[in-house]
Amino acid sequence: MAVGGPGGQFRPLESGDPASVASYRLAARLGSGGMGTVYLSYTPGGHPIALKTIRPELSEDPEFRRRFRQEVEAAKRVQGLYTAPVIDYDVEGTRPWLATAYVPGPSLAAAVAEHGPLPAPSVLLLLAGMAEALSVIHGAGIVHRDLKPSNVLLASDGPRVIDFGIARAADATALTGTGVSVGTPAFMSPEQAAGKEITPASDVFALGQVAAFAGRGQGAYGDGPSHAVLYRIVHEEPDLEGLPEQLRFVRECLAKDPARRPTPARIVELCQEASPTPLRQSGTWLPEAIAADITQRVSASAALAAAPKPAPAGPPPTAPLTHLSSAAPASPASHTPPPPAHAAPTATAAHVPSTPVPGYGPPPVPHAPAPGYGPPTGPRPPYGPPTGPQPPFGQQPWRPTPLPPRRNRAGKWIGIGVAAVAAFVWLSSCASVLLDITGKADDGDTTSSSSSSPVAGDGTRPRPDPKPVTYRGINIPEGYYVRFADSPPKPLYDDVGAAYAEGSDFYYQGGDFGGPATLGSPGEKIVLLNNAEDASLTTCREDTRYAKSVTLTQVSTGSHLCVHTTSGHIALITFKGTAPKGDPSDYVSVDLTIWRNAEEPTDG
Structure with missing residues (x-):
């Protein structure tokens, strides 16, 4: 740093x-x-x-x-x-x-x-x-x-x-x-x-x-x-x-x-x-x-150390009079305790002069209340009308606000009772309607609530749609993998191989022994969407043309892949390309949209 x-x-x-x-x-x-x-x-x-x-x-x-x-x-x-x-x-x-x-x-x-x-x-x-x-x-x-x-x-x-x-x-x-x-x-x-x-x-x-x-x-x-x-x-x-x-x-x-x-x-x-x-x-x-730079830094540090401490805040103005005949005693001075002996004042400019300047840095401005604002610090007058002479107009003394008269709360309890009765009647009517609907369904209505909750290709009902999270421009080097649970997902490496590493959800594997380079998932549930398919969570749930992996020759910039993991995450992967020509590195660039815990986890 x-x-x-x-x-x-x-x-x-x-x-x-x-x-x-x-x-x-x-x-x-x-x-x-x-x-x-x-x-x-x-x-x-x-x-x-x-x-x-x-x-x-x-x-x-x-x-x-x-x-x-x-x-x-x-x-x-x-x-x-x-x-x-x-x-x-x-x-x-x-x-x-x-x-x-x-x-x-x-x-x-x-x-x-x-x-x-x-x-x-x-x-x-x-x-x-x-x-x-x-x-x-x-x-x-x-x-x-x-x-x-x-x-x-x-x-x-x-x-x-x-x-x-x-x-x-x-x-x-x-x-x-x-x-x-x-x-x-x-x-x-x-x-x-x-x-x-x-x-x-x-x-x-x-x-x-x-x-x-x-x-x-x-x-x-x-x-x-x-x-x-x-x-x-x-x-x-x-x-x-x-x-x-x-x-x-x-x-x-x-x-x-x-x-x-x-x-x-x-x-x-x-x-x-x-x-x-x-x-x-x-x-x-x-x-x-x-060497000259070092000398300047030494001088600047010495200037900060030698700068005077901020002046302590002065006492606030004397409290206003409560009576013309007598003055309330002034409140004692109140200010922030001085800093420790080794404290240095906060710098207030980007450049500190090489020699100490008296008063370097503006001292803190004490905040004093305006005269007559708020209650005085002296003794308060007794409640009730004053017994002494009154001050002229514009110099009225501070007095506490009188308490409001007690309110009759009987009307409040009557209103609450009426509202409770009305709520009970309304709930009773709702229950009757529901029972009527339920009875009709039991008597032969074949409409099922499952029509609003589609069944996935494997026969299970999907979970509610989680909120998607998108990560853009992730570069995955050859032999590396990412985990969808990480936030953000980052390329990871394991000696056992990206396809076998614990926690691996999506990997890029270069061609070995003359074979093609592939994009894959250890869960072996990866689907390459065609151009007519909507890149959405619904499509990923419904399209079950699962493959173990997809070769790089099968994808192009903008291709979409759905990946299902054994931990229940679903990801939409947008292929952005590979390392440019002339770059000695080997990697793929992708955007990831992840729906975490979108389906029931499996044992793989």
């Missing part, structure tokens, strides 16, 4: 942002991502921290909370020089949060986007620092799972790896969106892309990808749609053209076989061997433009 903006700018808090989290007053926004939002705050001693709040959707998932708690406990043990240590956290509150040391530097992704690839000496120091960070992270029993340029921050004394382990917590919930697995596709390892076991060697593969990005401006497997990049990661060799010669050992990190990849300790040795001089992290390890 990238934090901060170019030139040391911080974004002000937005309307939906909290003013504080626990005892930490939030000063500015640093960034946001799929997991949550990161804010700038300060410790009681004035040291800046990055405080991340987790998205409400994730917070509501109990399995995510359990994983998040485990990962935070493990992250507390990570205290390396090239990581951002955990400062504070809360995993039990309504909205979990995690605070780490703030790194006043751009992410690698932002630095390369703004200034281009790093020179070879900088990449070697970057790699060595990241490898040391992975050694510490793996030593704490954590696999990062989402190592990418935006999770590597550039500080003046070396890189910092952040967000380690949190992706594993997100992997426990279906709220992470579409895709094969948690992580960024362009930096996944082949085993992660295929949904197989993830080990520390998976992070080494991602490290090689990050190195290629830092040295040549793009990853080793190019850009483009996620499925295309994933296909190249699994099946093709990396493209390292343009990478300096002394960085060619990065190819070892990108081995398809995890066992052939070097360990983080070996990567540090390879960096030392490739450098003409001993590797030493210093304030000059980065190009001048990036």
Whole structure:
């Protein structure tokens, strides 16, 4: 998750942002991502921290909370020089949060986007620092799972790896969106892309990808749609053209076989061997433009920390007089308690000046009631007419509104009784009509209510029509399947095969041993509708020309298929096409309209 903006700018808090989290007053926004939002705050001693709040959707998932708690406990043990240590956290509150040391530097992704690839000496120091960070992270029993340029921050004394382990917590919930697995596709390892076991060697593969990005401006497997990049990661060799010669050992990190990849300790040795001089992290390890960016961020953070606290709200105006002869005592001053000693004022502008400006950020405007509005805070006069002199017109004192006279409720009960009698008479007449109709039906009326509830082809009566849910543009790679119960359905992979995977409802299988590529369902109830048939739930229920699968040669763009699953779901699949020519990946694109629990489940 990238934090901060170019030139040391911080974004002000937005309307939906909290003013504080626990005892930490939030000063500015640093960034946001799929997991949550990161804010700038300060410790009681004035040291800046990055405080991340987790998205409400994730917070509501109990399995995510359990994983998040485990990962935070493990992250507390990570205290390396090239990581951002955990400062504070809360995993039990309504909205979990995690605070780490703030790194006043751009992410690698932002630095390369703004200034281009790093020179070879900088990449070697970057790699060595990241490898040391992975050694510490793996030593704490954590696999990062989402190592990418935006999770590597550039500080003046070396890189910092952040967000380690949190992706594993997100992997426990279906709220992470579409895709094969948690992580960024362009930096996944082949085993992660295929949904197989993830080990520390998976992070080494991602490290090689990050190195290629830092040295040549793009990853080793190019850009483009996620499925295309994933296909190249699994099946093709990396493209390292343009990478300096002394960085060619990065190819070892990108081995398809995890066992052939070097360990983080070996990567540090390879960096030392490739450098003409001993590797030493210093304030000059980065190009001048990036170093200047870091300096601006340090100044901006210091300006926020040094900005004066908002002035406390003043006391409200004195309460109005209740009598001309005497004044009610003024109410004591009421204002919000001052923030904690380490709190910083909320930023109110996108750019913070490099030097503290007195009064930076407008102080909160106290809300004071208009004079004479509402009851006074002094003693009230006694009920009844005043005994003292009256004030002039326009200065009448506040008095409570007199209570209305008691109402005679006898008429109310009489009305209720009349209504009850009328309702009883009406219900009696309705019952007579129903009995009459029933008697006629028993005496020989052959009309059956089943005429309004059609019988399906298998002899069973269908369930009431459920509400359809449509998902568009789902790309299913060859050998992958989707489950209709997932929301949204996402491509999944299993070593046993898409047609045999547990929970598989619809799959795309490439041609094996010269056979045709097929679209199929393990339930073996798939129907290819003809052009004259209406693409609807009724048609899917009534058309029983079931097949086990349909070949790609039988469908074209716009073709409709009905799929019945053993779990009782019915889906209308609209075929949109296959991977375009020249694309090395192999996939089909479909739209799914799903009626969940539309019929009785079967045993398959």
